[in-house]
Amino acid sequence: ETWRFALEEVEGSVQDAYAQEFKKRIEERSDGDITIEIYPYGSLGTSSQLTELVQQDAIQLAFASPGHLASVIPETGVFTLHFLFSDDNEVNEQVLANTEARSMLQEAYHEQNLQLLGIIPEGWMVWTGNRSIETPQDMEGFKIRTMTSPILVESYRAYGANPSPMPYAEVYSGLQLGQIDGQVNPIFAIEEMSFYEVQDYMIQAKQAQFITTLVAAQDFYENLPEEQQTMIDEVTNEMRGYIFDKQDEFNEQRLETIQENSDIELITLSEEQREAFREMSLSVRDTYIEQAGERGKKILETLDEELRAAEEEKGG
Template sequence: MKMKLNKIALGITAFGLMSVAASASAETWRFGLEEIEGSVQHGYAEEFKKLVEEKTDGEVTVELLPYGSWGSTYSALYDAVQSGSIPLAFGSGALGGTVPESQLLSLNFVTPADQLETAKVLNSPAFLKSDPWQEAFRERGLVPLAELTEGYQVWTTNKPIEIPADMDGLQIRVMDNSLLREAYKAYGAAPISIAYGELYSALQQGQAEGNIQPVFAHEEMGFYEVQDYMIFAKQAQFVATLMGNLDWYEGLGDEQQEMLDEVTAELVEKGYNIQDEFNSTRLDTIKEKSDIKIIELTDEQREKFREMAEPVRQTFIDDVGERGEQALDILLEEFDTE
């Protein structure tokens, strides 16, 4: 009996040691999101988590950190990635303060109206792995791993916008991004920056007269409730860069880096489908719950805005330098939108 108990004890001890060894070898990748649960970024991140954990047989787990769980300002998230306390995160419009060249993705009328084509080109080696794009991030202790397109940036206002003259003096809210401000000044608007959490009341009280968001954000935050028109100009898509801490990334083995490439490649079309479903469903909700008027600009109307937006490319180049110009040239060539 004593011998049997000893065998059981040895078995339990061995199992315990195996469990400790397994937990010691397991890794946890913290992934910071700029958006809340139920968002496009969250949908993409859930798929990313699933694929990484499947491909590593559970040796890597991914912990998702939606907006609010890491802080309240985007700069806090970007700082956390640069320091390595959060190894993975999304960065979008506000990332320009950390990586100035990233403002390229905020330029109007650079990407085509076709959303899937945009997603494919932004994630192609020709752009994503290009020296200027990689160097722009790596110089700041970051590495770009993928680009997530989240749908058209749609305007909402309290008056119809069909030609650039309709934008004259319009106080339209933009993200805290100098290039975005220049883009809307070029149309004649008076862009202002307001904290995202304060935007609904600002629109309601008339402190802002217009707003720019993907459809899902207009619905999610209820902005459509306090605006009369929703205008689709297809001038730009909202793009978030999936980026990693450079030291963390370079510390991964070749197999893990290759696995990351496989995962992000699989997610290009999945990411497109996620945003397409989100934005289509949310637009239907907006139509059902409100009498907001939808305006879709014709190609001729879009061309007038495009002509006014084109000089802002030079503003971007002047601000960020040769590396930004090289990245822009790559996109223009790949998209054939010069």
């Protein structure tokens, strides 16, 4: 039996590292009954197209990042809100692994024929630009490429920027041709997609994590023998630590690669500078609630409470 697994990222990415390890563990455990075929980004289509293929069970497994997926499941827009998650990414990982919001999210995924298998942080979203962005004033009219979800677009409108949603594959040429002024992605992606080659500044504001979700076709998952469902659940659970360390390692190493290969300027915003953005970002939570409704509101409240409680526990 063959399971197809599609990625929204190229070979060598965090999603690829996940898929390779998942393949190894599943194939081992199933004693060769299951073969996993991995399709890196570029072979099948845009992120949104991959989600459609999973909904049709043409592909059994894929990553579906809320930055795109919230166009279809608005509740997932919660993962793209700015200054909601902790500055401490270990706290985020713990909360995402155990959140009470999981069943509400699962319900929303099921309404779209999808099975939510995991929620995975891939690193801080870093701005790159042809100018530096240190204050919300610097965002004024800044043409920033964002992923395609309307909630994410609002996050940049709130700062006064001019967000321009487009698929991942079009970002490099958009930057090169000057159709956009900047973009936002984790460091590993900025390196492997070569965005740093056509940008002058990288700005670390720690406004958001890149959070992805692992999904399966719901019919596929539900029709699996129980022991295979359990195997998937166990493997995805056991892989949390593996992928958390990997994304950390990738983001750290690739920053070095970027600095060795370019003279891009790296800017880290101070707490005061971040505060100015944080204040402007809060109104986007209302937009999120308008789009994601009552269930979306509950998911936001649940995560917010869990995050603040986990921070307090760790801090004290």
